[in-house]
Amino acid sequence: MTTDIIKTDALIIGAGPCGIFQVFELGLLGIKCHILDSLPVVGGQCAELYPDKPIYDIPGIPICSGEELIEALMKQVEPFGATFHLGEEVLELTPQDDGSFIVKTAKETCFHAKTIFVAGGVGSFQPRKIRLAELENFEDSNIHYRVRNPEQFAGKDVVILGGGDSALDWAVALAEAANSMTIVHRRPEFRGAQSTVDQLMALCDSGKARFVEGKISAFANDGEKVTSVTITENSGSETELPVDALMAFFGLAPKLGPIADWGLDLNRKTVNVDTEKFETNIPGVFAIGDINYYPGKKKLILSGFHEAALAAFAAKALIEPGKKVHLQYTTTSPVMHERLGVENEN
Ligand code: FAD
Secondary structure (H helix, E strand, O other): OOOOEEEEEEEEEOOOHHHHHHHHHHHHOOOOEEEEEOOOOOOHHHHHOOOOOEEOOEOOEOOEEHHHHHHHHHHHHHHHOOEEEEOOOEEEEEEOOOOOEEEEEOOOOEEEEEEEEEOOOOOEEEEOOOOOOOHHHHOOOOEEOOOOOHHHHOOOEEEEEOOEHHHHHHHHHHHOOOOEEEEEEOOOOOEOOHHHHHHHHHHHHOOOOEEEEEEEEEEEEOOOOEEEEEEEEOOOOEEEEEOOEEEEOOOEEEEOHHHHHOOOOEEOOEEEOOOOOOEOOOOOEEEOHHHEEOOOOOOOHHHHHHHHHHHHHHHHHHHOOOOOOOOOOOOOOHHHHHHHOOOOOO
16 A cells, blocks of 8 residues: 655644744745644644633734634734644654654654654643543544534434533533433532533523433443433432433543654653754754743743744755855845735835
């Protein structure tokens, strides 16, 4: 079997804010790149952990939400035509004799890259799964760890496991349209906004939703999908619930994962870099954003932006050896204007 190899000057691993901005800094220097993320969406922590929360310390932007920042960054990198590969977890990085790298993902996508930018943040986010033997066989049918298309649950028997904001929000959002909505949580106290808890309780009072205090202990299936779940209540009694859709929101666990096995010089769960190029111990592999470490490192988005700029200059020297790289201003440089696709007004 032959696998097509995608050749690129630069490959960015991680499409959080810093990985996206790396596209911009490379683009300004005329370097085209591919960028991938294990998540199905761009934005890293901003998108997954705090899309609606305000950020106040992005230079020049007094306030924006995590989601707005990612939208703005995506707009900013548009001119550079980077190829985004989402839902692709990088597994292997193999240095080649000529200083380039072969990179493989869990879906067996293969890249041949001259330079690598590890922008993996605190690692690859994976939803915490329901721990029940053989339930994983039905993950592709009717078990949901995130909701992409809420309309699909109209008229369905929905069971939601979890007691945080996501579990509460979806229980409230889907209850009216669902045939039945049950939220299962181990404790009577929820870890979410009180206003949403109040909304859920009102739905329970009106019979649109039901709260069961306990945990999932078994399930039944028809060979293709989960058909019912058994909940062992805290009182010890068991309740069987019919299921068209089983959702679990137990939070996301970041895992450094495969990056830890690439021979990089690690400092606990981060990668040591220098502060001139933000290069790792492997020449041609740079690490920027939350994943890197150097004395004085602060895990802030603005630190990652600065690191991305310097790493891009260092990569340019590797990709086009011997060519002088001048610093040019985006305000005045015709070359920059051409790369940005804007009118040259000089
Ligand atoms: P991340 O945002 O973590 O993105 C890394 C991406 O890499 C992820 O999407 C991950 O899925 C992907 N990835 C990892 N490993 C792999 C792999 N093997 N294959 C494929 N993909 C992979 N910072 C501020 O500056 N200001 C704030 O106000 C602020 N508020 C915050 C509030 C909260 C609640 C939290 C949790 C953080 C906050 N931060 C804030 C920190 C900020 O979010 C991080 O500094 C920033 O997200 C780091 O960006 P990054 O691109 O380095 O990594």
